[in-house]
Amino acid sequence: NAGVMQNPRHLVRRRGQEARLRCSPMKGHSHVYWYRQLPEEGLKFMVYLQKENIIDESGMPKERFSAEFPKEGPSILRIQQVVRGDSAAYFCASSPGQGPNYEQYFGPGTRLTVT
């Protein structure tokens, strides 16, 4: 299966801990997007990355959140000192190119629960 892969699928963290979410894009895709879906809310864009570059992080909270997409390995979304409001489903999407003519395909998501 060459689809977008995310792990872990479920993650439980206590308040104040760190959460690391991983995403491997679809084969042949080099563009990665992270979205967050809060309960009863729509999907919200967080950040767009290409290999070794953050292109657009306009949707990222200013503090505690960071993302990377290294030359080798998966993209990582890192949340430091998690709070209960961070509990959500975090989805990664990938596309083969950038722009309005490229579809974004979503991974299965990581469901983060902060206790």
Added chain:
Amino acid sequence: QKEVEQNSGPLSVPEGAIASLNCTYSDRGSQSFFWYRQYSGKSPELIMFIYSNGDKEDGRFTAQLNKASQYVSLLIRDSQPSDSATYLCAVHSGAGSYQLTFGKGTKLSVIP
């Protein structure tokens, strides 16, 4: 603030009927439009995309776009109980933008 609006539903249709899902968007410069299906607890699955005014058909699905009215719709013919899900409308604003802006989705229930 770019907005995408959808009727939250639930929209209930009998099996075999046509389901019509609607979406409006605020950014007149938006260039491409996507419909995703999301089952409860699952991730969004791309169904269709449309760039040009008019209709685009793919199997039982037809997407319709009217840029002048800033309106896009999805028709599902011969609805099946397996079509019961939340349908998300997403809009790409075009060059210089990288993200999809999503509506909150319309929940569709197909009654056997």
